[in-house]
Amino acid sequence: MPIIYSSSQEDLSTGKVDNRPKEQAPLQSPAAKPHHQSKHKYFHSFCVYPEQVSFESQQSDEKVILFLRAHPFTQLPWIISATLGFIFPTFANLFFGPYLSDLQIIFLNLAWHSALLSYIFINLLNWQFNIGLVTNKRIIDIDYHSILYKEINATTIDNVEDVTEKTVGLFSSFFGYGNLFIQTAGTTVNVEFINIPQPMQAVRIINNMMGKKKHG
Amino acid sequence: MDNLMTLFQGQQTADFAIKLFGILFSSFYIIFSVIVARQVKTLNSTVTLTAGSFYTVIADVQILLSIFLLFFSIFIL
Numbered sequence: 335m336p337i338i339y340s341s342s343q344e345d346l347s348t349g350k351v352d353n354r355p356k357e358q359a360p361l362q363s364p365a366a367k368p369h370h371q372s373k374h375k376y377f378h379s380f381c382v383y384p385e386q387v388s389f390e391s392q393q394s395d396e397k398v399i400l401f402l403r404a405h406p407f408t409q410l411p412w413i414i415s416a417t418l419g420f421i422f423p424t425f426a427n428l429f430f431g432p433y434l435s436d437l438q439i440i441f442l443n444l445a446w447h448s449a450l451l452s453y454i455f456i457n458l459l460n461w462q463f464n465i466g467l468v469t470n471k472r473i474i475d476i477d478y479h480s481i482l483y484k485e486i487n488a489t490t491i492d493n494v495e496d497v498t499e500k501t502v503g504l505f506s507s508f509f510g511y512g513n514l515f516i517q518t519a520g521t522t523v524n525v526e527f528i529n530i531p532q533p534m535q536a537v538r539i540i541n542n543m544m545g546k547k548k549h550g
Numbered sequence: 551m552d553n554l555m556t557l558f559q560g561q562q563t564a565d566f567a568i569k570l571f572g573i574l575f576s577s578f579y580i581i582f583s584v585i586v587a588r589q590v591k592t593l594n595s596t597v598t599l600t601a602g603s604f605y606t607v608i609a610d611v612q613i614l615l616s617i618f619l620l621f622f623s624i625f626i627l
Contacts, residue, residue: 378600388598438568441619441627445575448615452582455608459586462601463593476597481582481589486596 377406380531382539389467389474391488400468400539404461404529405511412457419450456481466514466527468540473516475525487525489518491547497540499533516540572623576616583612 373382381387381401388398423443431439463478473494477485494516501512512533516525530536587609594602 386598386600390596433564434568435565437627438565441572441622442568444622445572445579445619448579448612448619451615452579452586452612455586455605455612459590459593459605462599462605463597465597467597478593481586484589484592484596 376531379403379405380535387467389476392469393471396469396471398467398469399543400466400536402466402468402514402527402530402536403464405509405531407505407509407511408529409457409461412453416450416454416457419446419453423447464528466525466530468536468543470543473525473540475527487523489516489522489525491540491543493518493520493522494540494544495519497537497544499537501533569623569627572627573620576620576623579616579619580613583609583616587613 371383372385374384375381378384379402382399384398384401387401392398423446426446427439427443434442460478460480463476465476467474467476470491472488472490475485475487477483477487496517498515498517499512500515501507501510506512506529509531511529511531514527514530514533514536516527518524527533527536587606590605590609594606
């Protein structure tokens with residue numbers, strides 16, 4: 335009879351099977367080895383304890399707790415225009431084809447598709463690198479617009495005065511995304527995370543961290 | 551002068567315009583793709599993401615594509 339389920343625990347890295355009863359297996363207390371389960375949602379737009387994210391000015395004892403970028407739904411306008419852009423040459427070839435040579439048609443199609451590739455790539459970069467990071471020490475906002483503009487704002491958790499969440503509009507309410515405004519003390523630049531998914535959960539996480547800092 | 555006039559008539563005018571457009575477009579595209587590749591490099595050093603290498607590859611492909619387009623527009627078109 336084929337084995338459908340086996341309770342033995344096989345270590346995939348070594349291939350060894352742990353047949354010990356569960357009560358005898360070594361237990362690790364969460365305090366002994368702090369381990370946080372990594373969660374990724376909405377095409378990696380909302381990640382709690384992301385594993386493979388690091389940044390330039392990260393300190394050795396600094397850990398990324400929350401990784402945020404715009405909700406995938408907000409990227410729909412450029413995805414639709416890119417899709418239409420792919421369809422356009424089909425009609426253009428039918429219309430202009432009789433007036434052009436084969437080589438010219440090939441070149442114009444290549445040029446159009448390479449321009450479209452650039453359009454998609456720039457928009458993808460805009461989405462992927464416009465990110466917000468919450469670490470155990472700081473809140474960092476990396477803004478990247480077009481290809482020539484890059485801005486990085488950072489503030490320490492101690493400097494955070496107030497965290498405000500704003501969800502305005504039909505789509506943002508339906509898909510659950512919104513803006514997060516982090517007000518800082520003094521002359522430090524306020525941090526804004528625009529169109530992030532689950533802004534309330536992000537507020538909760540930042541508030542928890544502020545509470546932890548205040549109470550040591 | 552007559553030769554020059556006949557050069558810019560009818561089909562030849564269209565061919566010349568498309569070739570000129572091709573060369574200009576490809577030249578600007580090369581500049582653009584090099585800038586984008588440099589930006590991707592900077593961004594990858596600022597933040598390390600899982601798909602970071604993928605963006606570098608796409609940026610390099612874009613440079614190769616732009617060089618090919620320039621070659622095409624000058625020698626083949």
